[in-house]
Amino acid sequence: MKHFLFLLLVLLSAKLWAQQKSFPLDDNGKYIYYKVVDSQVISKDSLMLRAKAFISKHAKFIVTENVSDSSIAAKGRTVIDKTVLVASHPSGELKYNFNFETRPGKYRFWFNNFEFIPYQRDRYGNYVATTNIGTPLERSPSKLAAAEWKAILASAYLKTEKIAADFQKYLATDRKPKAKKKEEQISTKKW
Amino acid sequence: MKKLLSAIFTIASSACVFAQEAPTSPLEFSGSVDTYFKYDFAKQPNITTSFASDHNSVSLGMIDLVLKKKTGKASFVGEISFGPRGQTQSIPDEAANGSSFHIQNLYVNYDFTDQFSMTAGYMGTFIGYEVISPVGNFNYSTSYLFTSGPFQNAGIKATYKFSDKVSLMAGLFNDWNVYSASRGVSSIGGQLMVSPVEGWTAYLNVLSGLSGYGYGTIEDLTTSYQITDKFKLGLNAANYDVDNDGGGYAGVALYPQYAVADAITLGLRGEYFKTKDVGTTAGTAFTSVTLTANIKSGGLTFIPEVRLDHNKDLPFVKSNGMSVPNAGQFSLAAVYAF
Numbered sequence: 001m002k003h004f005l006f007l008l009l010v011l012l013s014a015k016l017w018a019q020q021k022s023f024p025l026d027d028n029g030k031y032i033y034y035k036v037v038d039s040q041v042i043s044k045d046s047l048m049l050r051a052k053a054f055i056s057k058h059a060k061f062i063v064t065e066n067v068s069d070s071s072i073a074a075k076g077r078t079v080i081d082k083t084v085l086v087a088s089h090p091s092g093e094l095k096y097n098f099n100f101e102t103r104p105g106k107y108r109f110w111f112n113n114f115e116f117i118p119y120q121r122d123r124y125g126n127y128v129a130t131t132n133i134g135t136p137l138e139r140s141p142s143k144l145a146a147a148e149w150k151a152i153l154a155s156a157y158l159k160t161e162k163i164a165a166d167f168q169k170y171l172a173t174d175r176k177p178k179a180k181k182k183e184e185q186i187s188t189k190k191w
Numbered sequence: 192m193k194k195l196l197s198a199i200f201t202i203a204s205s206a207c208v209f210a211q212e213a214p215t216s217p218l219e220f221s222g223s224v225d226t227y228f229k230y231d232f233a234k235q236p237n238i239t240t241s242f243a244s245d246h247n248s249v250s251l252g253m254i255d256l257v258l259k260k261k262t263g264k265a266s267f268v269g270e271i272s273f274g275p276r277g278q279t280q281s282i283p284d285e286a287a288n289g290s291s292f293h294i295q296n297l298y299v300n301y302d303f304t305d306q307f308s309m310t311a312g313y314m315g316t317f318i319g320y321e322v323i324s325p326v327g328n329f330n331y332s333t334s335y336l337f338t339s340g341p342f343q344n345a346g347i348k349a350t351y352k353f354s355d356k357v358s359l360m361a362g363l364f365n366d367w368n369v370y371s372a373s374r375g376v377s378s379i380g381g382q383l384m385v386s387p388v389e390g391w392t393a394y395l396n397v398l399s400g401l402s403g404y405g406y407g408t409i410e411d412l413t414t415s416y417q418i419t420d421k422f423k424l425g426l427n428a429a430n431y432d433v434d435n436d437g438g439g440y441a442g443v444a445l446y447p448q449y450a451v452a453d454a455i456t457l458g459l460r461g462e463y464f465k466t467k468d469v470g471t472t473a474g475t476a477f478t479s480v481t482l483t484a485n486i487k488s489g490g491l492t493f494i495p496e497v498r499l500d501h502n503k504d505l506p507f508v509k510s511n512g513m514s515v516p517n518a519g520q521f522s523l524a525a526v527y528a529f
Contacts, residue, residue, distance in 0.1 A: 082529075087217065087218050087219060087220030088217060088219065088220070089219040089220060089221040089259070090219075120326070120327070121221060121257065121324070121326055121327065121528070122315075122327065123314075123315030123316070123317075123322045123324075123327060124268060124296060124298075124314055124315055125257045125259055125268040125269075125270045125295070125296045125315075126259070126268070127219075127221075131390070131417045131420070131423075132389050132390040132417055133390065133417060133419075133420040135420075141453055142452060142453035142454050144453070144454035144486070144487065144488040145453050145454045145487065145488065145489075147489055148488075148489045148490075
């Protein structure tokens, strides 16, 4: 029983902690997701190549705007889901700016200028954007829309955190083409 | 028993391996429920457009359930509704046989490439501005154009997307609003979508073939433009000619909407609609103005609405039973989408 209560307490704490995660504000009072990563073993050029490769790999969702020898500016979007029991459906789209800069021994990246575009079910049962004009995530919603906006903010943070984790993992991984493994052959002539 | 379990395990494992080969989206589940109160100023049902038909009654719309899944390039949508709006009021011929539900969408789709896809099954019609589901409409009552046009088309269609700004659809369809064709695959239809500027989308639609009115051709323009973050303008214009002087209709509806607050949008629907002469029987013309508010809180939308209709041929009645040219109603609907 004690163990059960302890487990319940841990789970509840984890849930509350997860709910509290939200974007900090930058110097302009806008939401930002900002990371500086120490990377002593990977050269600056390799980091740039890997960052470009990450964007190319996700070209449907991130498009490069500007590139220099040590920085990339891009615009991206990701779909936010609404969960109903175990199933879910898209509730909207999060648009963002993505910036990446590298220096010897470290790099930094950040997401900002977040905008939300709500989706609505169309006549064919598909979820599509209701407008092309995004609403900045920093807006103060009315009382009627407050709960829904809070859920959108939480989902936006989790999605951004996931993209950031994928990006960091991608930059930390060497993707040299592996030698093709020879397929195993079994001869039935000799036995 | 052991063999059966082994077989099930083998099939499940194979399915799992197969599924891992293609990217799979989770099963999407969504839907809506709606209910309404309507008070007709003539103290009896008077305006004959679809839905919100009961006078002085808290009545049901429908419960609508949608499933969608995509595995690799293949996807399906299944949408089913229960209740007057999605059932007897949408598909009377099925109701006559005592149906207890109405399939809104039931189709499979395959994306051959990013540009080209094919869809087969029973689909919401590509004609018109308004739809059966109250979630897809701003106004709760419906226009004469919607009421007179097709609700659904069963068939097979191919869509080619030239770019995000232009796409073309062509398809072969059954007659309107039926699960199976009464006279074979009798209609041909097409849709050109253009998006000249960001936020403005226009659909030019044609459907020629069999309907409840007979053989005929309908041309339709449906467009909407999000001009600013607060103001949106929609337009629907259609012309329908039934062969051999069988009548038809023509009309235009304008839908300006303005967000007055974060959760409150006001919208107007102004419509002119005319039925065409059938033989020696003259057609008749309606004008209609509907003022609607959408007040949103989470998944719930309250829709208060006032509607005034006019027809000089006196199709409406007063509370004392006298024929009059004008009709009016107030309704309050609650729609919850999940």
